[in-house]
Amino acid sequence: MRTDPGSTPTHCPYCALQCGMRLATAPDAADGSGITVVERPDFPVNRGALCGKGRTAPAVLSDRVRLTTPLIRTHATGALEPATWEEALDAVADGLARVRTGHGPDAVGVFGGGGLTNEKAYALGKFARIVLGTSQIDYNGRFCMSSAAAAHQRAFGLDRGLPFPLADLPRTGCVILVGSNLAETMPPALRYLTELKENGGTLIVVDPRRTRTAEQADLHLAPRPGTDLALALGLLHLVVAEGRTDEEFIAARTTGWAETRAAAMAHWPELVERVTGVPVPRLREAVRLFCTPESAMVLTARGPEQQSKGTDTVGAWINLCLATGRAGRPLSGYGCLTGQGNGQGGREHGQKADQLPGYRKLTDPAARAHVAEVWGVDPQTLPGPGRSAYELLDALGTATGPRALLLMGSNPVVSAPHAAHVEERLRSLDFLAVADVVLSETAALADVVLPVTQWAEETGTTTNLEGRVLLRRRALTPPPGVRSDLEVLNALAARLDPEPGGGLEKKFPTDPAEVFAELGRASAGGPADYAGIDYGRIEREDGVFWPCPAPDHPGTPRLFLDRFATEDGRARFVPVAHRDAAELPDAAYPLLLTTGRVVAQYQSGAQTRRVAELNRAAPGPFVELHPRLAERIGAVEGRPLAVVSRRGRAVAPARITDAIRADTVFMPFHWPGEGRANSLTNPALDPVSRMPEFKVCAVRVEPVEEAG
Incomplete structure (x- = not known):
């Protein structure tokens, strides 16, 4: 290189x-x-x-850890063996075509990733719909911030993770950080909270664990996992009871307050204390800290979002912001801390089951007509919405689900809930093709593995958590034997063209700048409008905030200052009520499990587990538990513990600390094998966002006899 x-x-x-x-x-x-x-x-x-x-x-x-040649599973040995690119692409096209011909377009599925560039996400969604003709496409970003996205859409009419730049955080008066451990998940962002406190602002952290981030807080609230909704409702109740609402803002810029106020008043402080375990005096202190300064923000992350009621939970925190006039104003607002590298852009341009580029709805006739014109196809040929991510994975290999799958940039064997079941479904497929940079646990199950370029070997754009469209520049020549995802889609389009030599591959250019220009045309006029952005402008301006509908438009760093993105320009209060998690502790499973990340690993660990320095810092999974619980079950620091749920069993060493609630255990989810945390997690889905309930399930914990 x-x-x-x-x-x-x-x-x-x-x-x-x-x-x-x-x-x-x-x-x-x-x-x-x-x-x-x-x-x-x-x-x-x-x-x-x-x-x-x-x-x-x-x-x-490094060639030491990454894939550099295609692999095909041979009938003779059942093993993945090196192959030429022509052999591998022919095998993928034949596998997809065979299933589609025998069982119909929806028998072929596509699963993408939140790490794909905007260009690749756009091309993958287009490929699914006009080459394969399938509705069965979704991506692992559904597991990231889909609940917040749904709540944004309901309340504001538009979903962008942060409606303001990160630079605004240190200048606000108070930040409530809900279910985020920035010190470990986004360490460079922690400085914004440090600067907030240096400027006289206050920080409230909501987390069942006393994390490194919670240790920085002026006030730490530690609710039981799965009760964030009740907590937000209790705070709103106190805001109303103490006369801290902003009636002028409510009247001028919102609708639906009367119903929302009534719903909140049913969640009185003593009830909320019983549900959450957070004492009433701490609830009152949180309200005082949040409402006293002129400006304040609420930021949520996976904690409240990865629940079977995640959309309503985020909605309750948005209601708190609206009731106090902490939205649509400078240095105030609600925001979501997107997790994956391109989790924002990845869902804007067509990877999701129900969306077209520009964050358009697949069911909107005008949206279908616009995008179809850009693609040069009949709108009637575009399939409708398909299954969400977990529902798609759950249906693999069944009589009514996809029997073949093309997967790019995801590792659901480790990252999906009820992971052993998902692994079983992947194994049941007639055909599985995976494009990845490493031989992940999912790629190891494939019939064909395609080695593709990485971030430093290709040019493309991503959209960060602020809505800032950025340019990753190619810095390296990829090793021989590696091709880009765009080249893969181009080659497959040629092979799957219903008219041999018909030129279908011309609709899938391999130059990312050409793809981005087309993406801009497809997004033009949509909620996520990139029409005024090009590579040169991104370079000159350190990124451009969408929406940016024209080359002379300045971009939009701050949304909603004049109006919200609803038809009448008003934000919508949505009344919500607390409900329990899908699974509660009982005699057989008396504890709650919550999952999360550690600083030295990332997501499913497919890449970071191949880095020696990171493995030295975080060599494997663990079970974090309180000393009282450890004493009760006979757990010993560093000795193996089994965590058992209704779906599976995981084993990892004990880590005993008083930084976690005594009724809760924590596991990081980066590892496969016997320590796979997602063997335990519950795939119960939020009815709106279809987000699985990663953050809370009932478990029991027991010591494991060590051999010898």
């Missing part, structure tokens, strides 16, 4: 901060990548700061 002359400005391949960095030649790099990371202090989001994952990101570029 080689770098272009000098260093190349680009962005980290991991979380949705999309931290700026530079890549430079390093022939003696110990990790074998041939490059090194250089800080980029001029980029405004991270201002040079990088976490360990960002600093070590080049390690996965």
Whole structure:
């Protein structure tokens, strides 16, 4: 591999901060990548700061750990064996075509990822709908912030993770951070909270664990997992009871307050204390801290969102902001901390089961007509909405579900809820093709594996958690034997063309700049309008905030200051009421499990588990539990514990700490095998967002006899 002359400005391949960095030649790099990371202090989001994952990101570029040749499973041995690209592409096209011919278009599914660039996400959605003709497409971003997205749409008429730049955080008066451990999930962003406190602002953290982030808080609220909705309703009750509502804002800029107020008043403080375990005095203190300054924000993350009532939970926090006039004003508002690197852009341009590019609804005739015209097809040929992510995975190999699957940039064997069941469904397929940079646990099950380029080997855009569209620049020549996802889709389109030589592949250009220009035309006039953005402008301006409908439009760093994106311009209160998690503790499963991340690993760990430095920092899974619980069950620090739910069993060493509730255990979800946390998690779905309930399920915990 080689770098272009000098260093190349680009962005980290991991979380949705999309931290700026530079890549430079390093022939003696110990990790074998041939490059090194250089800080980029001029980029405004991270201002040079990088976490360990960002600093070590080049390690996965090394030929030592990544795929460099296609693989095909042979009938003779049942093993994956090296193949040529022509053989592999022919096998994928034959497998998809055979199933589609025998069982219909919806017998072929597509599953994407929140790490794909905007160009690849756009092309994948287009490929599913006009080449395969299938409605069965969704992506792992459904597991990220779909509940917040649904709540945004209901309340504001538009979904963008943060409706303001991160730079606004230190200048507000109070931040309530719900279910986020920024110190471990987005370490460079922690400085914004530090600066908030240095400026005299206050920080409230809501988390059942006393995390490194919670230790920075002025007030830490530790509710039982699954009770964030009751907590938000209790705070709103106190806001009303103490006369802290902003009646002028409510009257001028919202609708639906009377019903929402009545719903909140049914959640009196003593009831909320019983449900959540948070004492009433701490509820009152949270209201005082939030309502006293002129401005304040609520930020949510996976904690309240990954629940079977996640949409209503986020909606309750939005209601708190609206009732206090903390939305649609400078330095105030509700925002969601998107997790995956392109979790925002990945859902805007067609990977989701119900959406078309530009965040258009697949059921909207006008949207279908617009996108079909850009694609040069008849709108009537576009399939309707399909299954959501877990429902798609759950249906694989069944009589009514997909029998073949094309998967790009995801590892559901580790990341999906009820993971053992999902693994079983993947094994049941007639045909599975996976395009990835490493041989993930999911790729290892495939009939064909296609080795594709990585972040530093290709140009493309991502959209970070602020709605800032960014450009990742190609800095390296990929190794021989590796192709881009765009090249894969182009080659498959040619092979699957119903008219041999008909030129279908021309609808799938391999130049990312050409794809992005088409994406801009397809998104024009839609909620997520990129029409005024091009690569040159992104480079000049350190990213452009959407919506940006024209080249002379300044972009939109701050949404909703004048009006909300609803038909009448008013935000909508949505009345909600607390309800229990889908699964509660009982005699057989007396504890609650919650899951999350650690600083040195990322998502399913498919890439970070291949980096020696990160593995030294976080070598494997663990079970975090309170000393009282440890004493009761006879757990010993570092000794193996079995965590058992109604769906499976996981084994990992005990980590005993008083930083967690005594009725709760915690496991990180980055590892496969016997320590796979998602063997335990509950696939109960939110009725609106179809988000699974990752964050709470009933379990029992018991020591494991060690051999010898």
